[in-house]
Amino acid sequence: MALDLITLRDPRAAAAEAYRTLRTNIQFSSIERKLHTILVTSSVPDEDKSSALANLAVTFAQAEQRVIVLDCDLRRPSLHSLFGVSNERGLSQAMNQNSALPIVKTEIDGLQILPAGETPPSPADLLSSKRLDSVLRDLKQQADIVLIDAPPVLAASDAALLATKVDGVVLVTKAGKTRRDSAREAVALLQRVNAHIVGVILTNAKLERERYARY
Numbered sequence: 001m002a003l004d005l006i007t008l009r010d011p012r013a014a015a016a017e018a019y020r021t022l023r024t025n026i027q028f029s030s031i032e033r034k035l036h037t038i039l040v041t042s043s044v045p046d047e048d049k050s051s052a053l054a055n056l057a058v059t060f061a062q063a064e065q066r067v068i069v070l071d072c073d074l075r076r077p078s079l080h081s082l083f084g085v086s087n088e089r090g091l092s093q094a095m096n097q098n099s100a101l102p103i104v105k106t107e108i109d110g111l112q113i114l115p116a117g118e119t120p121p122s123p124a125d126l127l128s129s130k131r132l133d134s135v136l137r138d139l140k141q142q143a144d145i146v147l148i149d150a151p152p153v154l155a156a157s158d159a160a161l162l163a164t165k166v167d168g169v170v171l172v173t174k175a176g177k178t179r180r181d182s183a184r185e186a187v188a189l190l191q192r193v194n195a196h197i198v199g200v201i202l203t204n205a206k207l208e209r210e211r212y213a214r215y
Contacts, residue, residue, distance in 0.1 A: 003084060003107060005051070007058040016055070022199055023059040026168070029198050036140050037166040038198070041150040041159040042173065043186035045076070048203040049172040050149050054082045056170075056201075057147050061111040068103065068143040070114045070135075072162055073151045074123040077116030083107075090117025095131045101138060114139070123151075128161045136165060153186040163195035171197060175204045 007016045026035055040053040053069065060067045071079040071091065080087040089102040091114055103114050120126050139146045148166060150159040163169050169190055173183055190197055 005055050005058055007055045019055045019059045022056060026198055035167040037136060037146045039148045039150050039162050039166045039169045042152045043154050043178060043182040044152050045155055047172050047174040047178055050078045050082060052172045052201045052203055053147050053149050057111055058108060060145050061108050065144040067111045068139050068146050070146060070148045071116035072127060073149045074116050074119055075151055079113060079149055080115040083113050085113055087115045090115035092117035092120045095126055124157050127158050153189050160189055160193050163190055164193050168198035169195045170199045170201060172201045175202055
């Protein structure tokens with residue numbers, strides 16, 4: 001099944017090049033330490049954060065990096081659909097049952113996914129647990145970069161919780177959708193937990209003003 005991602009479908013497109021630029025910026029944004037775990041979130045729902053993460057993951061894999069994408073949007077998981085894999089088992093079951101992580105290979109060389117799995121009764125409690133710290137340590141041993149999908153910042157506390165566990169955060173905004181005050185509030189909430197915001201992605205921008213990554 002062909003994956004419907006711009007970085008695969010049309011790698012010469014301006015959007016695909018912008019994702020590659022963002023990848024490079026992330027790789028070299030920290031002189032003191034490598035950014036090993038990156039959280040991708042948005043301010044509100046429907047800002048295309050998951051597809052942005054998927055495209056960014058592809059560019060890392062194309063650069064011969066070992067990539068694992070982790071779906072921590074336990075409320076509305078979608079990464080499994082974007083990569084054409086099952087969500088029958090995933091992070092939630094592995095954490096609740098203390099079992100092996102069901103990491104799945106994708107069609108893309110070097111890119112694996114740990115789906116969300118079934119929605120737990122309290123996603124925030126699961127994501128704030130020490131078990132997730134152990135999961136992240138395991139994933140970092142298996143990958144050069146771990147990209148983590150989180151719920152929107154203003155929709156649930158999950159993103160702020162996760163932001164305290166990662167090396168950097170990328171905030172996704174959508175042209176014609178994201179309100180300026182919502183973006184500012186999301187940034188303020190992330191800063192309140194001392195999140196390291198390393199970039200902003202603007203999706204749905206017109207080509208003449210396409211600027212997906214800004215630092």
